[in-house]
Amino acid sequence: MVDSAKVLAAGEPRGVARLLSVTGGRVTRRIRVDRLARRLVTLGGVAIIFSILAIIFVIAAEVYPLLKKPTASLVGTVAARPDSAPLAAGVDEYREIAYLVTGAGVQFVGVKDGAPIAPSPLAGLKGATVVGTSPPRRGPFAVGLSDGRVIPAEVKFSVSFPEGGRRVVPELLVGDPIAADPGKRPITRLAHVVTPAGPTTAAAVGPKEIVLLTVKETKALIGPSTKEASSQRLPLPIKGEIATLSLDGRGEDLFVGTSSGQVLRVDLRDPSDPKVAGAVAATNRPGAGVSVMGFLIGDRTLVVGDTLGGVSSWQLLQADGGERRLTKVYDFMPHAGAVVAFAPSSRDKGFITADASGVTLLRYGTTGETLLTIKGEGERFEGVVLAPKADGVIAVDAAGRLSQWVLDNPHPESTLKSLFGKVWYEGYAAPEYVWQSTGGTDDFEAKFSLSPLIFGTLKGTLYALLFAIPLALLGALYASQFMHPTLKGIVKPTVEIMAALPSVVLGFLAGLWLAPLVEKVVPGLFLMPIVTTLLILIAVFCWRFAPVGVRRRVRAGTEVWLLIPIVILGGWISFQLGGVVEHLLLSGDYRGWLLNALGLTYDQRNSMVVGFAMGFAVIPIIFTIAEDSLANVPPHLVAGSLALGATRWQTALRIVLPTASPGIFSAIMIGFGRAVGETMIVLMATGNTPVMDWSIFNGFRALSANIAVELPEAPEGGTLFRVLFLAAFLLFVMTFLLNTIAELVRLKLRRRYRYL
């Protein structure tokens, strides 16, 4: 085109130019139209590629923060100049005001400059000094005094926004002092918890002895409420000395860490009779003692740090006998030296531990992974604080200097391990693949394992294809090779119309109509393939003995009409037989039999129903493409085979099927892709339970259905939101890979049969 245009423009040689000029106008118009068409086509192709890339980019951009490594940046170090070495520290949720527990009580300081803020004295000190404190994490804590008393206290921050600015005002609430040790020994180690029934405090009063202080408040409707305080001394059978104490949030168990590396559990469920309920060796390093201990949010996972740097997490799990045992869940990456401080997050299962050399590690309790190392300047921290929003770390050293880091760690719960691997969740007996994105409480441990969903997608696809491929392929083979053309002219469009059914209609029918129906006739359903096949074989056998006159009357390719009553009869017999079989062999109730004999439970909405419904959606695609490729096998090959004395069936199997294999392969692959991406049917016809079980009698949850179910409720930008995008990305990758492989194989096969 371009060349001829040039010739036209140049106008030489003259003869040619004159000849062309007769039709010149038309020629240039044709060239113009041709060029326009080519540009339009190119534009369309480029636009498609661009939009697909844009979709991938958008999805990947949403997914990226999930797998980004967390970072911490040092804001600065300020000197707070407390009156003595701080025992513990805390901070408000905006990281404006920190408080230090010191010898004189509680001291508030500004985080930015370390300046002291309105001193709030601890009432009732009476000349004693604070020598110990329970971890001031979420709400109430207690301090131990040098004269053997304990004072419960609580720090509260009230936030107001006057004139557009933010004002945080700290407040210290102080309870009545309780005399814990009549011997007036200083209380350095104690644990404190407030339960709905009242506060419980445990304090170490000797190397091997603790005092349990409980206050029971009974609130009467009329009249004054009464407080009943009790105190119990409890000697402990331990080696070494008490190193640290920890109470769970329900006040049910007290854990005692010892200098010999043991963790002892004291069962407090009956407050009047505390029992020592066993001890475990919390560290496997010889010579190590427990140095810090504490619960993660939810009070189910106990983190134990030892004097040699080991950090491990533990859970109380019910053993077979119903007895609860402390079980180790994870060993975390160890510190180089003794663990001196621990702080849990109040948002998720993350926590930080610090060692004597000033290294702070950010960990995640669900996965057992260490996410980040924060290096201090070599000083020893007395306390570390994970800010309430888990967006900052504050460490305080013996000289009272505060170091602040800003933490960028929006999705600590999602790592490759938690998304695809087995994870040991709280309350589980062993590591498992679990998807459970939301729960009822704030301390819920989100379980984001995509494995059950990928499994569900593959399971649904497998059962759908198991149902669809034989039917569609055999149907296509029959329609293309044996069926009468007139009949095929009716059957093929009918099957193709099946593809036009919206999948939400199919899912609705499958879930509400088919599932209850199937439930009634399961044994008959399983008999049907056998009975119907047998019946058809018998019928075909009998047909051979039919007189020639009768046989000739049936036109070749329309025998299928004769089979329809036989298939219907087969179905009827199967359902009748099913009842009989269920009564005789399955003790009258197939569900009971399944459970007892095979250990399978029957759910009404199960994979079988999905297989039928999704198979119904996939059959038209596979059938049409396969039929086309089978019908396109060159007729001279068929004739060649028949001329050699092959039967039509031999020809179909040995010549037609292999020759059409590229088309059949892509038919199956496209059907596969459709089943993988199918959403509404799996959403409506399964129970959407994310279990990993191949049983055909229970449901599953597919990636696509999961997105449809959960995306409307996922907060934008949250971990769940991004994990759902990751699921979408996986679906995209799966179908992309499938289609690419299908196309490559098809091209290769086609190249092989090019010369036909």
Added chain:
Amino acid sequence: MATRAEMAVEELRGEVSVRASGEGQRGYNRGVPGDTGVQGQAGEARTRMEPMIEIRKLNLKYGEKLALEDISLDILKHKVTAFIGPSGCGKSTLLRCLNRLNDLVDGVTITGTIRIGGTDINDPNLEITELRKRVGMVFQKSNPFPKTIYDNVAYGPRIQGLPPRLAMDEIVERSLKGAALWGEVRDRLQESALSLSGGQQQRLCIARAIAVEPEILLMDEPCSALDPIATAKIEELMAQLKKQYTIVIVTHNMQQAARVSDYTAFLYLGALIEYNLTKQIFVNPSKKQTEDYITGRFG
């Protein structure tokens, strides 16, 4: 080229002179077989002259359209019989009647009888695969299966029931030798048949056809898609094959008919115009239409 045709004619001279029986209006529709002429021959000649295929009053309709009209002819054993005629005269249709490949076409009705070796092939109780085993066919366009050379040849015997591997090797070698292809492919039996050249593919199809040991070989314009060298090879091969097989060939190419065939049938508009010794047809046709056709006045 001409010499070979002459040779064919020469060969015919040694045999009995055959005349088309009957001179009447439709007499030319009766086929060759010399009734009286054959009688005088020696025993060997007699068996060679016995009709392999007897076609009597064959009519074939595609729906309402009459494609073959009242055809009667005998095809002799171990001879090459050529069907010639202009396009659409029904020669291929007639050929396909002989192995009932027309069954594949919808709406075909056939009346009249065709006997092969005395058996009526349109008998509904006849096992059609048995018939096709006895009547092999080579098509206009070479149609090797998309399999290896070996598997192509072995296909026929295999579908009849698998002989043991050794026997199969023997069958494949013998068939390829029979089709004069063995020398060219002996080292590449496991290569795809589609890698062969057009002439080789056509000879492979012949090998495939003779692997099931048929008695009759139908050839539907086997050389029309081939170059002259490949054509010459196939023609040479046919001269070899007729010692063992009865060959019926449809050809557009009158020189080819003259070169390779012993008998020639000229069909025109679905009717058999003339059937006689090839020499007779080409040297001294008895019908004006035949003469017009072979001299190239139409067709």
